[in-house]
Amino acid sequence: MLNQRRLLSALAADPDFRxxxxxxxxxxxxxxxxxxxxxxxxxxxxxxxxxxxxxAKELMESSALKASAVxxxxxxxxxxxxxxxxxxxxxxxxxxTSALPDWGTRLRAGEIIHKVAALLIDRRQIxxxxxxxxxxxxxxxxxxxxxxxxxxxxLSRPHVQEHLRLLTEGEKS
Numbered sequence: 001m002l003n004q005r006r007l008l009s010a011l012a013a014d015p016d017f018r019x020x021x022x023x024x025x026x027x028x029x030x031x032x033x034x035x036x037x038x039x040x041x042x043x044x045x046x047x048x049x050x051x052x053x054x055x056a057k058e059l060m061e062s063s064a065l066k067a068s069a070v071x072x073x074x075x076x077x078x079x080x081x082x083x084x085x086x087x088x089x090x091x092x093x094x095x096x097t098s099a100l101p102d103w104g105t106r107l108r109a110g111e112i113i114h115k116v117a118a119l120l121i122d123r124r125q126i127x128x129x130x131x132x133x134x135x136x137x138x139x140x141x142x143x144x145x146x147x148x149x150x151x152x153x154x155l156s157r158p159h160v161q162e163h164l165r166l167l168t169e170g171e172k173s
Contacts, residue, residue, distance in 0.1 A: 004041050007031055008048055015049060074109035077102040131163045141167075 003026050010020035021028045034041040079102040086093045133141070140154040141163065154160060 003030075004034060004038075004044075007034075008041075008044055011045070012048060068113075071109045071113050074105050075113075077105040077109070079105075129162075129166060131159050131166070133160065133163060137163075 003024065006024040007020060007026050010023040011017070014020055014023065017031070018028060021031050035045060078099040080097055081100045082095050083098050083100075084093060085096045137154055137157070137160050140150045141160070144150045144155070155164075
């Protein structure tokens with residue numbers, strides 16, 4: 001109970017959970033356990049930090065509205081550029097500064113809006129392959145990469161060949 005009071009006092013001084021735990025000399029896992037299992041501690045924690053969390057949520061919502069307005073404006077972004085114009089009557093050529101569509105900004109804003117709306121999903125596939133090599137094999141590969149002669153018996157091992165294949169594929173991409 002005394003530790004819980006010290007933690008709540010530390011949270012009042014600094015709402016960062018880990019910093020408050022350190023200041024109150026309470027383990028983070030213990031404090032998390034109190035939040036899950038101890039209703040009295042939960043209610044005191046909510047009473048202490050509830051307004052702060054609510055304020056943070058409201059600030060994030062207002063920032064999201066401002067950000068969406070920025071992206072809406074970016075959909076019609078223009079940039080100024082110099083365009084060479086020729087007079088159709090006298091064929092005199094001169095430069096004119098004009099507002100041009102900024103397609104890079106427009107496309108990026110559209111992409112972000114679609115991702116936020118979950119209409120466009122950015123998927124990346126990451127694959128890992130584990131190959132266990134002996135110290136002798138690792139040294140042989142390092143020597144080969146340094147341009148030194150290496151025993152063909154080591155390089156002919158299937159898992160060494162697979163490792164070399166993956167290394168060359170990684171260099172290509």
